[in-house]
Amino acid sequence: MKKSVFFGTLAVAAMASGAVSAQSMLEQVQARGELLCGSNTGLVGFGAPDANGEWQGFDVAMCRAVAAAVLGDPNAVEFIPLTTTTRFTALASGEVDVLIRNTTWTFSRDVDLAFEFGGINYYDGQGFMVPRELGVSSAMELDGATVCIQTGTTTELNLADFFSSNNMSYEPVPIETNAEAQQQYLAGACDVYTTDTSGLAATRASFEDPGAHVILPEVVSKEPLGPVVRHGDNQWGDIVRWTLNGLISAEELGITSANVAELAAGTDVPEINRMLGSEGELGAMLGLENDWLVTVISSVGNYGEIFAQNIGEDTPVGLARGLNAQWTDGGLLYSPPFR
Amino acid sequence: MATLSDPPSEGFRLSQLLYDTRYRSMTIQVIAFMLIMAGLIWLANNTVQNLAALGKDFDFGFLTTRAGYDINQRLIEYSNDSTHGRAALVGILNTLLVAFVGCILATIFGLFAGVLRLSNNWIVSRLMGVYVEMFRNIPTLVWILIVFAIMTEAMPAPRDFRGEDAEAMMSLFGTVAITNRGVYIPSPVVGDGALILGLVFLASIIGIVFFRRFAKARQEATGEQLPVLWVSLGLLIVPSLVFYLILGRPITLQYPELTGFNFTGGVHLRNSFIALTLALALYTGAFIAENVRGGILAISKGQTEAAFSLGLQPGRTMQLVILPQALRVIIPPLISQYLNLTKNSSLALAVGYMDVRSTLGGITINQTGRELEGMLLLGLFYLITSLIISAAMNVYNNSVKLKER
Incomplete structure (x- = not known):
């Protein structure tokens, strides 16, 4: 009797644990009817709720694009705010389907943490912001400064490298979220705030007096930011990767939210026809509707539209395209062909 | 000649496990124990399977690799090159x-x-x-x-x-x-002769302990109370102070000073x-x-x-x-x-x-x-x-x- 109970329990246990993850990610998301998107806890321009509680921003638009591709509805997203320290655990444990939250693509995250980066949606680098009244004009003058830094980020490691390679000392003040960092920085509890320059610009834009703060010219690291998924479901990884590539290609080929419906009927450019589904079966190969990119672009626009709307030069964040221009314009955005 | 017959010995039956009060509690405990063990095994098994599914191993080797980050408050030597x-x-x-x-x-x-x-x-x-x-x-x-x-x-x-x-x-x-970054207080700087001063201070404390014992014994024997507090305070301060001056102020204080961005010197209580x-x-x-x-x-x-x-x-x-x-x-x-x-x-x-x-x-x-x-x-x-x-x-x-x- 003892043995039968024991083996019976074991068998049940084995079945229970074996039954996990029989469905593919795509089926899970479609069955749920909602995309769980890991997002920033609040970084204006990239991912933050607006005055009406609607999530807005550059990374948020990417989440909506994936939701539009998979579910046909850009609003079928639940945004799950994650701090820099909780994001990877949340993704690895399946709490979110995709993490789109200013996350730097590094070797160890890709390989050791067993994640898959779906390309790069923003080429960034780490910078420093100081109050103008300090009179500092270069990061090399920061010896002995107190530096506010978000813990659990690549910036934390870059900062240590930058200061030790230049034989300077500093006092790190570790902080969990961008909002806390902003509060500490404005209260003068630290002299310098360091994070990705895009994040600095976004943070500065939300200050009462943005002109009183300068972003120092030094960019001390490469920070390629992109959407992240777990290892283990390549189809899901492909969907995220090609949604991003679709947004980038759309800008390159001149497909915008305004003309996408018209172009979807068919054009004399074969790649546009393949992307928008009037020729070939590219959508079906991903397990999606054939006109998936039409839905995506008509609901969030192409890469350039998303950029201009959320963080471009006409917004308070005011970022220039810089490295994030199309390769044809001297930038680094270069989508593989849709073929 | 009467033969004493043993009471009829019944063989052990399985139902006794449940109905015989001698065995019942044992049965319940064994079952509870097995359930708990099965639960633990399930947890461990589940963890191992999920780790395998994620392609992760279980390894403490990371403790010996370079940390790469800095820590502001450290009581022992540490830099971002440490493990x-x-x-x-x-x-x-x-x-x-x-x-x-x-x-x-x-x-x-x-x-x-x-x-x-x-x-x-x-x-x-x-x-x-x-x-x-x-x-x-x-x-x-x-x-x-x-x-x-x-x-x-x-x-x-x-x-x-x-x-x-x-x-x-x-x-x-x-x-x-x-300041809004913490409180900076003076820190002691140890010079020559600080060791002697330390020993004198230690001796004073031992002296105080002995005096207290003496005073207590005296009070119990005669009822007379000695001025314990004042003598203790005197013993604590006077010898140390005298030696401090004789030895030429072996311990000095370093005061915090504003240099560059922050105060330096002294102890920084963050x-x-x-x-x-x-x-x-x-x-x-x-x-x-x-x-x-x-x-x-x-x-x-x-x-x-x-x-x-x-x-x-x-x-x-x-x-x-x-x-x-x-x-x-x-x-x-x-x-x-x-x-x-x-x-x-x-x-x-x-x-x-x-x-x-x-x-x-x-x-x-x-x-x-x-x-x-x-x-x-x-x-x-x-x-x-x-x-x-x-x-x-x-x-x-x-x-x-x-x-x-």
């Missing part, structure tokens, strides 16, 4: 520092508040009541954040100290700088440390105050009256009669308050204090992706620390508890 293991050790020491200072402060707060809450003075007792209820009924985390917010928002920045007519002044005759320690001490102190009050109330009023009728003054009554008896009631719950304080110190990350939860359980896990290993080590550390505290306090409890003769 993750070393970073964890720095964090452990920071946790222990908060726990140690916090427990001492909490005991002082608790003892005073508990005794004073029983005061006959209406205002004093009500004030202590307000303190206890305020701190006991608002979560620790909120208190930590409140103290931290006050420290960072209300205090001047270091650059306000600059210039001829600076906005802020250093306190205590220009020796202490209270805001995060002050906020965490103070908030934890005040919070736990409120609970200890209630333990102390309960302990005192548990001593029958007759004891006080008896002491008064012998002519003891209220202070000495408390010190000699009530507290020694009350301690027996106070110590056991005090142990769990110390444990609470130690474990609550893991809220440190909220104010950016680099305790073991923030280094090993935060940054290291994040940079290496070793959640399971890191969290297990973290759990083990808190478990061991708590067990040690509880063992030490139990030793003390055994020394004060009622000895039955």
Whole structure:
């Protein structure tokens, strides 16, 4: 009797644990009817709720694009705010389907943490912001400064490298979220705030007096930011990767939210026809509707539209395209062909 | 010839396991044990399977790799070239520092508040009541954040100290700088002859202990009271002071000075440390105050009256009669308050204090992706620390508890 109970329990246990993850990610998301998107806890321009509680921003638009591709509805997203320290655990444990939250693509995250980066949606680098009244004009003058830094980020490691390679000392003040960092920085509890320059610009834009703060010219690291998924479901990884590539290609080929419906009927450019589904079966190969990119672009626009709307030069964040221009314009955005 | 027949021996039947009271409890225990083991095996099995599915292994090798991040408050040598293991050790020491200072402060707060809450003075007792209820009924985390917010928002920045007519002044005759980055206090600088001074100081303390014993023996023998307090104070201060001057001031103070961005020199008590320690001490102190009050109330009023009728003054009554008896009631719950304080110190990350939860359980896990290993080590550390505290306090409890003769 003892043995039968024991083996019976074991068998049940084995079945229970074996039954996990029989469905593919795509089926899970479609069955749920909602995309769980890991997002920033609040970084204006990239991912933050607006005055009406609607999530807005550059990374948020990417989440909506994936939701539009998979579910046909850009609003079928639940945004799950994650701090820099909780994001990877949340993704690895399946709490979110995709993490789109200013996350730097590094070797160890890709390989050791067993994640898959779906390309790069923003080429960034780490910078420093100081109050103008300090009179500092270069990061090399920061010896002995107190530096506010978000813990659990690549910036934390870059900062240590930058200061030790230049034989300077500093006092790190570790902080969990961008909002806390902003509060500490404005209260003068630290002299310098360091994070990705895009994040600095976004943070500065939300200050009462943005002109009183300068972003120092030094960019001390490469920070390629992109959407992240777990290892283990390549189809899901492909969907995220090609949604991003679709947004980038759309800008390159001149497909915008305004003309996408018209172009979807068919054009004399074969790649546009393949992307928008009037020729070939590219959508079906991903397990999606054939006109998936039409839905995506008509609901969030192409890469350039998303950029201009959320963080471009006409917004308070005011970022220039810089490295994030199309390769044809001297930038680094270069989508593989849709073929 | 009568033969005594044995009672008919029945063979053991399986149903006896359930219906025979001799075996039933055994059966239930065996089944419960198997269920628990099956549950544990399921958990372990599930973990192994899921780790395998994620392509992760179980390895503590990350502790010997380069950490790469800096820690602001370190009690031992550490740089970003040190290992993750070393970073964890720095964090452990920071946790222990908060726990140690916090427990001492909490005991002082608790003892005073508990005794004073029983005061006959209406205002004093009500004030202590307000303190206890305020701190006991608002979560620790909120208190930590409140103290931290006050420290960072209300205090001047270091650059306000600059210039001829600076906005802020250093306190205590220009020796202490209270800024929104923490409090800078003078630090001792040890010179030649400091060792001799230390030995003299040690000798004075031993002298005080012996004098107290002598005074007590004398009082018990003759009833004569010696001025213990004044002699003790004299013994403590005079020889050390004399030697300090003879040896040519071997220990000097280094005062904090404003250079560049920050104050340098002296000891920097960071805001995060002050906020965490103070908030934890005040919070736990409120609970200890209630333990102390309960302990005192548990001593029958007759004891006080008896002491008064012998002519003891209220202070000495408390010190000699009530507290020694009350301690027996106070110590056991005090142990769990110390444990609470130690474990609550893991809220440190909220104010950016680099305790073991923030280094090993935060940054290291994040940079290496070793959640399971890191969290297990973290759990083990808190478990061991708590067990040690509880063992030490139990030793003390055994020394004060009622000895039955």
